[in-house]
Amino acid sequence: MEIMNEKDRKKIIYETRKFGGIGLRRQTLRVHKNGAKFPISKAYIEDELLDPEIEYTLVLIPEVKIADKTSITLTYFHRKKGPNIFYSYPDGVLNEKEKGRLLEVMIQAAKEEFFVHQSYFLSTLNYYFEIPSEWARGNKELIMISVVLDRRINQAIEEIIQAILIDFTSNLKEKKGLFKALYINALDSIPDEEQADIKLISENLKLRIRDFHQKLKLMLYRKMKRFIITVSVDLEKNLDFKHLAQEISGAEFNPERFPGLIMKIEKPTATIILFSTGKIVITDLKNTSETEQVVEKVIKKLDKIGVKLANPKISIQNTK
Numbered sequence: 001m002e003i004m005n006e007k008d009r010k011k012i013i014y015e016t017r018k019f020g021g022i023g024l025r026r027q028t029l030r031v032h033k034n035g036a037k038f039p040i041s042k043a044y045i046e047d048e049l050l051d052p053e054i055e056y057t058l059v060l061i062p063e064v065k066i067a068d069k070t071s072i073t074l075t076y077f078h079r080k081k082g083p084n085i086f087y088s089y090p091d092g093v094l095n096e097k098e099k100g101r102l103l104e105v106m107i108q109a110a111k112e113e114f115f116v117h118q119s120y121f122l123s124t125l126n127y128y129f130e131i132p133s134e135w136a137r138g139n140k141e142l143i144m145i146s147v148v149l150d151r152r153i154n155q156a157i158e159e160i161i162q163a164i165l166i167d168f169t170s171n172l173k174e175k176k177g178l179f180k181a182l183y184i185n186a187l188d189s190i191p192d193e194e195q196a197d198i199k200l201i202s203e204n205l206k207l208r209i210r211d212f213h214q215k216l217k218l219m220l221y222r223k224m225k226r227f228i229i230t231v232s233v234d235l236e237k238n239l240d241f242k243h244l245a246q247e248i249s250g251a252e253f254n255p256e257r258f259p260g261l262i263m264k265i266e267k268p269t270a271t272i273i274l275f276s277t278g279k280i281v282i283t284d285l286k287n288t289s290e291t292e293q294v295v296e297k298v299i300k301k302l303d304k305i306g307v308k309l310a311n312p313k314i315s316i317q318n319t320k
Contacts, residue, residue: 133179
């Protein structure tokens with residue numbers, strides 16, 4: 001059976017809604033009126049009210065597959081082979097067809113950006129960027145970091161992962177000689193004096209990816225019970241998290257363990273995670289009606305030490 005492409009999928013979802021039905025990305029059976037050629041018994045449809053005198057059309061929309069586990073994959077553009085996978089962690093989570101789909105996703109990327117890609121095979125959040133290179137044409141290597149999740153992607157999770165990905169890639173760009181790791185499978189064509197350095201940088205990059213995987217899991221499963229709250233704010237200047245952690249009582253910043261600044265407040269009790277992008281995540285809050293109160297406290301706390309946060313935009317997503 002041929003898999004429906006994304007353009008056709010969006011079209012049929014629109015058509016379903018146009019005729020009064022419900023079109024979903026997940027593999028769910030729904031109905032709509034448009035003069036179908038056969039009747040449907042209500043016994044097979046639990047959540048639609050059907051008129052037995054009317055004929056309906058079934059609309060079956062292919063499911064977007066969610067991976068069994070959260071995984072991280074680094075893909076780069078090989079000058080002869082095209083897109084190629086450098087490392088995928090944990091090993092064995094993605095099969096060869098899924099890895100091939102990631103390579104196709106990289107081909108579609110045209111500029112440095114964060115983007116979400118969903119298909120029948122994969123549901124991924126990706127960041128495509130460049131690093132300087134002394135060995136590549138144009139003196140740059142093209143890289144994509146992909147996060148494959150074992151959960152549904154909603155707006156809040158997308159915003160959280162975007163913040164973590166941008167932070168992670170910013171640190172990678174600062175690593176001198178990082179491009180050498182991409183040549184680990186071409187050692188035969190590399191001078192002997194460079195090979196030890198390539199092996200060291202390659203292992204270090206793999207370690208960074210494994211650390212990133214742990215940080216990501218910590219963020220996604222950090223006591224997010226019934227809902228996730230994210231806040232987007234405008235930043236007056238770049239944030240110095242080390243300085244903020246020293247100035248704010250009880251604040252914690254350990255970049256080796258987690259990329260965000262963690263603060264706690266009382267009355268109402270909440271944990272606040274601030275990212276360098278201006279994204280704030282609020283967890284441990286028992287009642288969403290107290291969200292604005294928490295945001296106001298955070299803004300005042302930072303304002304006292306000279307950090308300005310403006311135009312807070314709050315988003316609350318249910319995780320159930």
